[in-house]
Amino acid sequence: MEYRNYKVIKEERIEALNGFGLLLEHEKSGARIMVIKNDDENKTFNIIFRTPPKDDTGLPHILEHSVLCGSRKYPVKDPFVELAKGSLNTFLNAMTYPDKTMYPVASCNNQDFRNLVDVYMDAVLYPNIYNDPRILQQEGWHYELEALESDMTYNGVVYNEMKGASSNPEQVLFRQIQTALFPNHPYGYDSGGEPDAITDLTQEQFVDFHKTFYHPSNSYIFLYGDLDITEQLTWLDETYLNDFEKIKVDSELVRVEPFKDRNHVTKSYAVGQETNTDNKAYLSYNVAFDKPGSQSENLGLEVMEYLLLDAPGAPLKEALLKLNIAEDIFGSYDSGLRQPTFSIIAKNTNVEHEALFVETIESVLGKIALEGFSRRKIEAAINYFEFKVREADFGQYPKGVIYSIKALDTWLYDGDPFENFAYDEAFRQLRESVENGCFTSLISTYLLDNPHTALLRLIPDAQMLAKKEKQLKEKLHQYGSTLTKEDKLALIEGTKALKKHQAEPNARE
Ligand SMILES: [Zn+2]
CATH class of the missing domain: 3.30.830.10 (Metalloenzyme, LuxS/M16 peptidase-like)
Known part of the structure; x- marks a missing residue:
């Protein structure tokens, strides 16, 4: 055709x-x-x-x-x-x-x-x-001043949204895991925005990003x-x-070289000043893979994650919970990146348990890499995944939306998007690897013998909010002190005008 x-x-x-x-x-x-x-x-x-x-x-x-x-x-x-x-x-x-x-x-x-x-x-x-520069002001950030004697504030849709996100520990955790695994790389930055950095954004950078x-x-x-x-x-x-004429756009995601040594990072997240911070830390064991996996490797790793951490009696989860060092243990496998990642997380724990957490993970993985899972368990898990894939029930998401996202697992990195839908072949290969006894070698290849790992501990900080609030006040005060009375009056007018614009019905203008 x-x-x-x-x-x-x-x-x-x-x-x-x-x-x-x-x-x-x-x-x-x-x-x-x-x-x-x-x-x-x-x-x-x-x-x-x-x-x-x-x-x-x-x-x-x-x-x-x-x-x-x-x-x-x-x-x-x-x-x-x-x-x-x-x-x-x-x-x-x-x-x-x-x-x-x-x-x-x-x-x-x-x-x-x-x-x-x-x-x-x-x-x-x-x-x-x-x-229309009001768009960046409204959706991104802007200064607000109600009256000459009031305090200046920041406002903006994404600014407020990301302030909310930064108080959710699990969002902070996954964000920081990426930075730990991909330092100095686009994946190390927050595509959603850090509130402190959002307010540095200029209209010029903004339209430039669109143009590029x-x-x-x-x-x-x-x-x-x-x-x-x-x-x-x-x-x-x-x-x-x-x-449009074809142009060269520099948007390629370069591969991050595997680390020589494990990256060890400590970050904090904000909790309320009165919060008891005991047992409020997160520990995480994270691995990045070298390149996008084949469809059968991706499926294999999803099945592996399920067997290790989600299935009834999952051995890694059981071993970690038995230590009584954390309220919950969970894992995640993300194939939607140039280099997929695998994480094992302990929730509501203390940092002094980190050594035990890591030791237990490595000894359980080592044991399973040698002895494998029971054949029956692997088969049940593969059947479960195959059923889910074929059933294609994505809740309120139309099938096409999910398939478009799935296609990007390879398409966005210059691979063949159709590969992601070759389920028959992928499940055949996966079952063959079980047959050959190669299935558990995924553990050694991707997890144990992989140097590209990061340990990230996320600790609660009861002073962080107050500290940030103070810095914010100082920054705004500093800016305010550079303004003349006329500037301030203009800002008050601007604040009123933007509010009025936002409240207007959608008349064509
Ligand atoms: Zn948003």
Whole structure:
């Protein structure tokens, strides 16, 4: 099949999704397109940009909010809200990840689907952020002053959101684990934003980030369901992609060299001043892999994580709980990164238990690497995962949205996205490795003999909030002291105007 203005890279039947897969490049703009055509009425579109952060200002996250605040064709200040009201969508959202930002929509109605895609394409490629600085102020941060004698404050949607996130210990933990495993790398920064760093962000950096990364050459466009492929591609080409020339975008996620020595890090999180901090620490044992795993390795590691830490009688969890050093033990395996990560976490414990925690993990893993699990247990676990994959029940998430995210496990790192759906082959390989007795070698290869590890302890700090509050006050006071009375009066007017603008209904302006 030929599609005008697109180069076909690959086409194949995708058995597991009961459909036909098509991988294309838009010739003029360089946009990458993936289509899965099947009979799912719940059509899905997703446009993804690779957005590696280079600091903690939360640029990717603030931009994710901001492009949805009006665009060339849809100049209302909140098209997103308007859209959600009148639409038959089954999904409408935007998400920021450590290395990508995505805009998925789904709908069963053809006209509605087209409208949603049009609003999203226009939003990401032609947002109003260039000519309306109020957008960064509202979504990112701004100074607020109510009256001459009042204290100045910071405000902003993402600023407040991330202040909230920084009081959730598990969010802080996972954030810090990434920094410990990938120091001086985009994964080491917070794509969501650290409140203290968000307020350093300038309008110039903000529009620059959009200019650099929100270009079709840096995009991954996903189409799924019962669609007229030719019609969709022609429309995308004529309405949007054809207006862009291919450029080189520097967004590649470089590989972090494995460590020579284990990285050992201590970080803190804020708890209330009156909190008893005993048994409120987290200990974590973390490993990063060298490259994206094959589908059967990914499945194997998910099964392994389940067997070690989640399944009834999971030996690693049992051994750690038996020590009576922590309230809970859990694990996580994340394949949605250039280098997947595996973590084992002790919740509500004390740092002096760290040596015992690490020793126990290594001795249990060593023992299992030698002796293996019972065949029956592995088979039951594989059957359970296979059932879940084939059942494809993702709760309120449309299938297409989940598949678009899954495709990125390899696609975002220049691999073949279809590989992620070759379940038959992956389960066959996995069962073969059990047959050959190789399954447990995943433990030695990926966990025990892997030098790229980090131990992160997260400790509660009852003074942190007060300390931060004081620093914030000083910073604001310092800034305030550089302002003249006229500046302050202007700021008071600005605060009023922004509030008024936010309260206005969505009239076209
Ligand atoms: Zn947000």
